[in-house]
Amino acid sequence: MLYLVGLGLADEKDITVRGLEVVKKAERVYLEAYTAILLVEKEKLEAFYGRPVIVADRELVESGSDEILAGADKADIAFLVVGDPFGATTHTDLVLRAREMGIATKSIPNASIMSGIGCTGLQLYNFGQTVSMVFFTENWKPSSYYDRVKENVQLGLHTLVLLDIKVKEPSLENLARGRIVYEPPRYMTVAQCAAQMLETEKERKEGAWGPDSLAIGAARVGADDQKLVAGTLKELTEVDMGRPLHSLVLLGRKAHDLEKDYIREFAVDAATFEASWQKGYGATS
Amino acid sequence: MLYLVGLGLADEKDITVRGLEVVKKAERVYLEAYTAILLVEKEKLEAFYGRPVIVADRELVESGSDEILAGADKADIAFLVVGDPFGATTHTDLVLRAREMGIATKSIPNASIMSGIGCTGLQLYNFGQTVSMVFFTENWKPSSYYDRVKENVQLGLHTLVLLDIKVKEPSLENLARGRIVYEPPRYMTVAQCAAQMLETEKERKEGAWGPDSLAIGAARVGADDQKLVAGTLKELTEVDMGRPLHSLVLLGRKAHDLEKDYIREFAVDAATFEASWQKGYGATS
Numbered sequence: 001m002l003y004l005v006g007l008g009l010a011d012e013k014d015i016t017v018r019g020l021e022v023v024k025k026a027e028r029v030y031l032e033a034y035t036a037i038l039l040v041e042k043e044k045l046e047a048f049y050g051r052p053v054i055v056a057d058r059e060l061v062e063s064g065s066d067e068i069l070a071g072a073d074k075a076d077i078a079f080l081v082v083g084d085p086f087g088a089t090t091h092t093d094l095v096l097r098a099r100e101m102g103i104a105t106k107s108i109p110n111a112s113i114m115s116g117i118g119c120t121g122l123q124l125y126n127f128g129q130t131v132s133m134v135f136f137t138e139n140w141k142p143s144s145y146y147d148r149v150k151e152n153v154q155l156g157l158h159t160l161v162l163l164d165i166k167v168k169e170p171s172l173e174n175l176a177r178g179r180i181v182y183e184p185p186r187y188m189t190v191a192q193c194a195a196q197m198l199e200t201e202k203e204r205k206e207g208a209w210g211p212d213s214l215a216i217g218a219a220r221v222g223a224d225d226q227k228l229v230a231g232t233l234k235e236l237t238e239v240d241m242g243r244p245l246h247s248l249v250l251l252g253r254k255a256h257d258l259e260k261d262y263i264r265e266f267a268v269d270a271a272t273f274e275a276s277w278q279k280g281y282g283a284t285s
Numbered sequence: 286m287l288y289l290v291g292l293g294l295a296d297e298k299d300i301t302v303r304g305l306e307v308v309k310k311a312e313r314v315y316l317e318a319y320t321a322i323l324l325v326e327k328e329k330l331e332a333f334y335g336r337p338v339i340v341a342d343r344e345l346v347e348s349g350s351d352e353i354l355a356g357a358d359k360a361d362i363a364f365l366v367v368g369d370p371f372g373a374t375t376h377t378d379l380v381l382r383a384r385e386m387g388i389a390t391k392s393i394p395n396a397s398i399m400s401g402i403g404c405t406g407l408q409l410y411n412f413g414q415t416v417s418m419v420f421f422t423e424n425w426k427p428s429s430y431y432d433r434v435k436e437n438v439q440l441g442l443h444t445l446v447l448l449d450i451k452v453k454e455p456s457l458e459n460l461a462r463g464r465i466v467y468e469p470p471r472y473m474t475v476a477q478c479a480a481q482m483l484e485t486e487k488e489r490k491e492g493a494w495g496p497d498s499l500a501i502g503a504a505r506v507g508a509d510d511q512k513l514v515a516g517t518l519k520e521l522t523e524v525d526m527g528r529p530l531h532s533l534v535l536l537g538r539k540a541h542d543l544e545k546d547y548i549r550e551f552a553v554d555a556a557t558f559e560a561s562w563q564k565g566y567g568a569t570s
Contacts, residue, residue, distance in 0.1 A: 118371025
């Protein structure tokens with residue numbers, strides 16, 4: 001059996017009791033570690049589980065799935081995924097491959113940022129489609145996300161923006177020299193995301209949002225040092241939310257008063273928050 | 286401290302290790318039991334936790350929050366919520382009340398149906414806003430959900446439909462006689478939901494969906510007997526998904542081939558699934 005086990009959002013204790021039972025009994029345990037990260041090191045997981053964990057990088061998962069699945073027709077293999085196994089990054093390809101090989105699969109759900117973002121007090125019912133924000137470079141500033149956020153904005157819905165992480169990315173400079181050397185990991189901050197959004201709006205000029213649009217920055221959802229900050233996009237470009245992971249929610253115009261009551265506690269500046277709210281938010285029904 | 290602890294979706298072992306620690310140490314433990322249910326009895330939870338659990342019905346949570354919060358400034362109180370504490374049903378009012386009383390709060394995330402529905406193989410990125418379906422009666426068939434689903438349909442997005450549950454609802458007949466007697470609990474099935482959707486479409490006639498629209502029924506997500514069925518709405522009106530809880534996903538037209546590869550395994554009838562897919566689905570990009 002192939003078990004896909006969700007680890008939740010913050011640290012080693014966010015695994016479920018059922019998930020921990022699977023990990024303890026499995027023949028091999030892989031940790032998917034390139035689309036999201038826990039806030040603890042692999043060594044801490046191993047100490048908590050009382051057994052070794054094999055880190056599965058992108059290459060292993062995408063090209064070496066037969067290695068992961070070897071023997072899974074007879075023994076149990078656990079594949080650990082930060083968040084939920086079918087959350088922001090789905091592992092449907094691994095399951096499809098298992099199916100082809102006649103290997104049974106089972107997934108152990110856990111918290112995902114897609115629902116964990118409810119900790120902001122915003123109602124998950126009021127969210128439209130989720131988008132991802134990649135790191136812009138000098139020459140590559142993809143803005144296709146803009147169209148999807150704009151669809152949400154037009155419907156008055158909130159948008160969850162998931163922020164890029166770069167883990168074990170080969171350095172282009174070194175690749176050119178025929179050597180594989182990895183860049184240090186990078187995690188997009190709320191401030192970077194807000195700045196990129198304003199940059200895209202400047203280029204698109206369709207008014208989906210602007211410097212006064214309200215948004216919420218969320219850092220380390222579910223951890224003891226979880227931090228939430230509400231403010232205008234302009235304010236958020238200057239906010240320091242601390243260590244990763246970060247996410248951002250662009251507030252939809254149909255936000256309710258109950259949502260407002262909850263989030264204003266996190267306002268960078270109560271006065272600008274109130275002024276921005278009065279200009280463009282609040283459910284009419 | 287008031288702890289809001291997510292219990293996850295299926296049974297007593299879906300609590301996280303961190304959540305279990307909180308439950309074991311708290312002075313009082315409440316179980317919110319009117320907006321969602323676990324698939325196990327309260328007694329099983331109590332045996333697993335090794336301590337008593339107080340069932341919190343709607344009345345207690347909405348009118349008796351001070352009773353729940355009593356002493357939470359000095360001791361730890363745990364409030365258990367099926368799924369995630371801020372998932373489909375948010376408990377922001379309880380947190381707001383705690384804030385007013387100067388009581389610190391902390392939430393322990395867990396799987397919610399809002400992300401757990403990813404087990405269908407459908408990408409959570411491709412979902413629009415979530416809607417709820419209530420039990421229609423002879424004289425009350427609210428169709429406001431239709432407009433929101435239609436917005437998703439027009440964008441080509443999937444829609445998660447959460448199905449009504451009626452737990453501890455006073456019997457109207459007995460209320461009239463001045464006695465409070467509760468109706469037996471009722472849980473909407475996938476078949477009832479599909480039938481109600483077709484009924485609404487017949488009334489609205491705006492073509493947001495029809496008998497040949499593809500949908501997925503999901504029952505007991507995360508449990509050992511989790512069941513997924515893909516088919517047309519017409520087919521789903523006749524499907525028996527077994528015991529609760531059920532949910533339904535109306536497929537968006539922009540569904541990918543990878544999503545198709547995953548869900549066709551659950552098709553009621555491979556031929557009608559393929560025919561319906563060819564007529565209206567598949568991402569163009």
